[in-house]
Amino acid sequence: MEPVKFDLVALNLNTIMPMLITLGGALFILIIDLFKKLDKQFYVTVSMATMLLAIYAIFQINSAGRGFFDVMLVDGVAVISQLIILGASVLFMPLALTGFRFREFKFAEYFAFFLFMIAGFQFMVSTDNLILIFLGLETGSLALYALIAMHNRQKSLESALKYFTMGAFAAGLFAFGSMIFYGITGSVEIGQMKTVIEGNNFSNMPLILLGTAFMIAALGFKLSIVPFHTWTPDVYEGASAPLAGYMSIVPKIAGFVVALRFFDFLAMADDGVVQTLLWIAAVATMTIGNILALVQDGVKRMLAYSSVSHAGFVMTAILMGTTQAHVGMFLYWTLFLFTNLGAFAMLWISRHPSKQFDIRYDHPFTKFSGMVKINPVAAVMMAIFMLSLAGIPPFAVYWGKLYLIGAAINSDHLYLALIMAINSAIAVYYYLKLVVFMFLKDPSQNDGTIYNMNGTFPLRLVLIVAAVFVIASIATIEPLSAFIQTHVVASGF
């Protein structure tokens, strides 16, 4: 046999550079912790610097292309989703600099796990090889389970275990689905699968459907698609607020990108069975998530169900399969990122290490009653985030909803557009419920500082960034959608 040619240019190391940087940062934190005890400010700084460096490395990737023996696939979609993942991480990281001492931030491993998780999700989005997707998914998820458990409350351990068992089950389903598709097409690359399946003109449909069912279930667990959403509220409730917010953004965008790569060509099959399956899943997700959110007593559980519903909303983009829908999907998720960041950061800034308002919930609705009279700035901020989540113009998520419903109408999914509009209207009720509590009820206590107990300068800064973005979205929406459009079109979706 000929010796393997080792060509640095053909390896295209640029494609793997962002992940190498995050992994290197994680290893650096692990090693430095062994020799010197440092405080969390240092680790937060190192993590932030690592992530910013990774973002810089992403912008250094000039041409969309493959690398590392064609395993990596860095196209426009991968670039946008990596930017969303890293951007969300940069914004969520300073939330570790709390006023109160929480146990998890004492450990350097928290920050190392955080970076490992980011690298996992980065790998997941920038490949179309099912094996690497699986590895990335598991790296990210395993680190995430540990991060949740490190919060060290009974509920956190419970939620980490629930998430772990569910995630392990989903991983099994993913492996089964990949196996079936490998059996049909003889390849683990989604691009090859597409060629083979379309070349056969979708013969083998029963097997394809079986594999699709496995894949929808496996990705559905990650994306909290009904009926695989049951872990969501419990896990969000047990996890600390920043992690809960993070979970509603980053693993889901990674899952959406995989779903986009995978279902995009399957949904276009002639008989439309896969498309119908996705239709049912998306509609059930947004409707059931909304209805369950109506009856929640804890704000965090309400936000958990609301994120289920938002996931259903974005899921529609995959079944529509038009460029406009795909642009809408990334746009929606970027806007949702800032809004959810703000909402969960508001919960985090008002968090006390012990439960003060309710036996069960850290953040019951009654905690926020009359907030505008005792802490008007915080109340107005929270109201902005709630109105944005509800999709009220001119705040951020409104533009995402507008874009997606527009895409639904343009691609002749009129019933879907109608259902999406009705669901947006239902969602207004439970978001405004919190606004009503804050603005129209009498305060239960006199001291407004309880909404700022955990606050420090970095936390306030994150909140201000989120609020400014949510309000200024009317101005940024044009360049943002143009940027996403160029990248999505460049990668052929």
Add this chain to the structure above:
Amino acid sequence: MAHPYFGVFFLVVFTAIAFIATTTLSAFVGKKLAARETEKLKLSIYECGPETSLQPNKISAQFYLYALLFILFDVEIIFMFPWAVDFKILGMFGFIEMVTFIFLLAVGFVYAWKKGALEWHSMK
């Protein structure tokens, strides 16, 4: 001999024999070498009244760390064998890959060492 799967067949037979031989041998040697006179007193549980029941398979939970570390090096060796066999074909690229792999495992090993995973009953 020319059958293409002869090597695999040989491997199956060889591993089976090796497995049985090592386990029986270790059990035999262990029985012969054990200081049986003092063992009974060491293992007996103080209890008044009922006879203590004998549990033959009592293994300390501490061993799980050793099992984990064993996997660390076992996987390393598993990867190193095929690399060593095809060393000339893989060339410089394979060498760099292997060094990276060993470096990553070494980081894990140093981490485990520093955290006290190799000390009996003293995890930090």
